[in-house]
Amino acid sequence: MITVFLCEDSLDGILTGVYEAYDSRLGHRNIRLKTEEMDTMELFCEYRTVRTDLEKAEKVLRTVRKRMGEKAKEAVCYAAACPDERRADAIYRLIVLGLSLPDGREALNFLQDPSVLLVEKLRYKAWHEAERMLGFLRFEELPGGILYAFMEPPYAVLPLIAPHFADRLLQENWIIHDKKRELLAVHRKYAGWMLADAKLLELRYIEGRSSEEENFQALWRTFCKSIAIEERRNPRCQQNLLPLRFRPSMTEFRI
Numbered sequence: 001m002i003t004v005f006l007c008e009d010s011l012d013g014i015l016t017g018v019y020e021a022y023d024s025r026l027g028h029r030n031i032r033l034k035t036e037e038m039d040t041m042e043l044f045c046e047y048r049t050v051r052t053d054l055e056k057a058e059k060v061l062r063t064v065r066k067r068m069g070e071k072a073k074e075a076v077c078y079a080a081a082c083p084d085e086r087r088a089d090a091i092y093r094l095i096v097l098g099l100s101l102p103d104g105r106e107a108l109n110f111l112q113d114p115s116v117l118l119v120e121k122l123r124y125k126a127w128h129e130a131e132r133m134l135g136f137l138r139f140e141e142l143p144g145g146i147l148y149a150f151m152e153p154p155y156a157v158l159p160l161i162a163p164h165f166a167d168r169l170l171q172e173n174w175i176i177h178d179k180k181r182e183l184l185a186v187h188r189k190y191a192g193w194m195l196a197d198a199k200l201l202e203l204r205y206i207e208g209r210s211s212e213e214e215n216f217q218a219l220w221r222t223f224c225k226s227i228a229i230e231e232r233r234n235p236r237c238q239q240n241l242l243p244l245r246f247r248p249s250m251t252e253f254r255i
Contacts, residue, residue, distance in 0.1 A: 002032055004042075007050040007088060009035040011080040011159065014088045015057035017050045018095055028096050033088040064095060068104035075108060078130075079122035081156040087122055090115040130157040134164060136246040139174065140217070141210040147174035148206050151249055158185050159195060166193045175206065217251050224252040 003026050007017030014035070021031045036049075065073040076094070079087050093115035098107035110116045139147040147169065151158075158178045162185040165174065169187070176185040177198060184201065187193040247253040 002030055002042075002045045004032045004034055004045050004047045005050050006034055006036050006047055008052045009083075010052070010156070011077060012054055012057040013050070013052045014080050014091055015060040015076075016053045017088060018092050019053075019056040019060050020048075020050050021092055022096070028093075031092070033092045035085065035088050060095070064098070068095070068098040068107055072098060072105065072108055075119055075123045078126040078160065079119045081126040081130075081160060082122040083155065084118075084122055086118060090118040090122075094119050126155050126157060126160065129153055129155045130160045132246070133157055133161050136242070136250060137161075137176070138249060138251045140251075141213045142206055143208050143210050145173065145210070147172050148177065149175070149249070150177040150179055152180040152245070153178065154180075156181060156183075158183055162187070162193050162195075177206070217254070220251050221254070 003024070005017045005021045005024075007013040007020075014033070017033045021033055024031065032045075061073060061076070064076055072094070076091055079091055093113070094107060097110060097113065097116065098104035101107060108116060108120065111120065133151060133153060137149050137151060139149045142148050156178070158176060158181070162176060165176065165185075166187050171189050172187070173189050174187045178184070179198075182198040184196040184198050185193055186196050
């Protein structure tokens, strides 16, 4: 009998599932992890729903960092950001492998293992998306001086890019809004950042813009237009470097 642990479709949910599955002592071959979005159930399987526990998730992440190294911890976090139904089980298998080795840092070198290979592929996809968002994200100033940016990425990279802006914009109050997942990263100047559910907050405060914002946006669009060389305009090449899906959130492409 296979026991399937159904966990929340998030990093904390998957890590909690790893904790519960490992702690169940049912035998790793008899365990499978899946996220809750699955719509079909298999015969001869027992299903257990895992309730997300931040303390358990943090314990798993600390263990991965201590026993398998920072690179493995990063791989787990990035792979969890990709919407692949196999990723929860692959992350579980990677962690089981790492904890079974004398040197857990070697686990990521076992690319002949399908789970390790999948985690590495997903890690690269999420890393690539996060790197692009660092360059394509545009902040706007709200009334009161708060900086606001929105995005709709295919992967859940908001927790991955928020630390970058917390470091670069330490002296600013800012909000990054993942509209696709209704999630906010909120940063208070000279303090830390946190994730918040956009559905639970009053979002009408982010609809307005400061008195100077529109002027700065107009200046930025004028600058981008003035440095362009019309004779060398190549829309197809531009789309390769800057896909259309990023443009709705970019100031220079708004009319």
